[in-house]
Amino acid sequence: MTTRRVTLRDVALDVGVTVATASMALRANPRISQQTTARVQEAALRLGYIYNRAAANLRQTSSSLVAVCLSDLSNPVFNEFLIHIEEELRAQDRLVFLGIAREDLALQHQFLQTALEQGASGLLLLPVRGTTRTDLTVIWPEGRSRPLLPTALISRALEDVPVSQFLNDDFVAGQMAAQCLIDHGHKRIIWVGGGQETSTARNRQAGATMAMAKAGLPSLELMHGPTLRQFGRHAAEHILGRPATPERPTAAICFSDLIAFGMVSGILQSGTTPAESLSVIGCDDMEEAGLLYPALTTIAVDKAGIGQLAVQSLLRSEHQAKKVLLPPQLVLRATVGPCKGA
Amino acid sequence: MTTRRVTLRDVALDVGVTVATASMALRANPRISQQTTARVQEAALRLGYIYNRAAANLRQTSSSLVAVCLSDLSNPVFNEFLIHIEEELRAQDRLVFLGIAREDLALQHQFLQTALEQGASGLLLLPVRGTTRTDLTVIWPEGRSRPLLPTALISRALEDVPVSQFLNDDFVAGQMAAQCLIDHGHKRIIWVGGGQETSTARNRQAGATMAMAKAGLPSLELMHGPTLRQFGRHAAEHILGRPATPERPTAAICFSDLIAFGMVSGILQSGTTPAESLSVIGCDDMEEAGLLYPALTTIAVDKAGIGQLAVQSLLRSEHQAKKVLLPPQLVLRATVGPCKGA
């Protein structure tokens, strides 16, 4: 037998005022006298009154929920994004309504629909691989000038979608990674990981490619694959398993730290260390990177910055869509060493 | 100029029926004729109608939101819990309303309050360190026979809180860890990590202590500290830095895999490997554990099972509080080797 919840009506009745008065009193409206306000607040506390946000939102047609839809959480870097986003949203008195799309367009679509139905006051989206303009039709029907709810994209860019985007400058990150290896004397470099499905992978690879060309070096060898530790490990074994011809790469650029972690494991397992046999540079600078042995050299992505800017832009509900590229940063640690082949 | 949202009224008006009819039609109520139903559904689609869950919930006094409050997300094992919970909730057509308490009682309290205000239909709580009965007063005022909303605790046990709890059997896990080392011939064993603040740490340590006593071995050396990679690393350096007297431990039981990862790093850095100089066993079996080099021997916690059972029990809103202990499992990998000292 669930005793009905205490509502504003109960509080008002107890004090002997109307619901309207009670409502105003609880929010310290100056139109209500000190005395009444105090009595209402006391009664609310005493009776165990629970504010019903849904009802309030219905009337105000506003909501404190912000939908956060992430493509995936199995990669810890997205978890780091989530932590920063949640922190910033809380700081702004917003609540997180979370969806994990598991890189599945249908799940993402379903979540966006739900976000609308819940009346979320904004949407923070890290889109699933392969998302296009049409996948966002739910929140942005054809012919409207603006989406149905303020939206900000993070981490992965989407072309032709005039929504604010907050991204790492992945092209530059790719350049930096390649340049770091080049500066260590490496000439034969392999790209390991992400293919063409996300802007992140495309841009990082493009940046690295560009740096190689500029330095007059042979183009990157490509080894595309999933963003998994396992793949990195596999890649390391594969590379070190090749005969040590001059063509064998002496260094690898990993699309993501996660892959780099795997590569480091694989290299250690084969009995050498990264800096010795196969230099490795990652990208993201996940928390783990600096604590691994040997510590991972990587390109740091400003995850906190991206999260904060995105949330702030969302809540200001700026009408002008903008694309913000945050600068990455090289973090030199121990997995890149001088090229031995020379 | 935000054009007002399309409501049921608009749809009804368009079709030429009342709101009531439209409402029933959309939910395929048999009282409404096939024809009308079809026309309403067509109009809803054409006009871009968006269902307003908040309004519906208000009337039905029910909600599809389930509050999930996690003590912390910086430990990846909690992230794994979250993934499983989200998956199971989605499978049950529930939505995740997420809070991260950062091991802060005040934040946790605030989130619980908000969960009530949002009218969450249930609460899944992984309580913050040091949570007691009184910290849950918000959702369970004194004198009530049941909490204000169906609640299930996971991972960390709380005494004197008659709420369903879904836990790993940490005592057994501690025993298994110690037994594994004992079976490898280790006699001097150190406990690294969690102290008395969580049931998880207390029980694991108690289990390990018990196993040592049963085997007639000297009691565990204790090195309490935070659940961080850094601490594990520090512990490894500290232990290996001691002179190799017979008192120096030859093996370590880490409260959590996270700490074990750090220890492995520290050991590698000192130029040896775990199985050689200092055997390491963890607990949790995080995804990373098997992919690390050397792969971590650990006690696996059934994170998916805990998440699923908790969600299911929540949605059945069982009145009888129960405490479910899920069995852990030893996963033998490469960081435990035979004791050399003997």
Added chain:
DNA sequence: ATTTCTTGTTTAATCGATTGACTAGATCAT
């Protein structure tokens, strides 16, 4: 003394959907 301001509170409409009670009209039974 009458008007005008204040101040503090009440009245009633409203947000968008759901639902129990009711009804108009057709069909069927006696």
Added chain:
DNA sequence: ATGATCTAGTCAATCGATTAAACAAGAAAT
């Protein structure tokens, strides 16, 4: 012909808050 049953809807109350507008009563102004 009268009543019973059924179908396909409509009506109106309701969920719990917010808020514009109305109002009563005392204070200040004219």
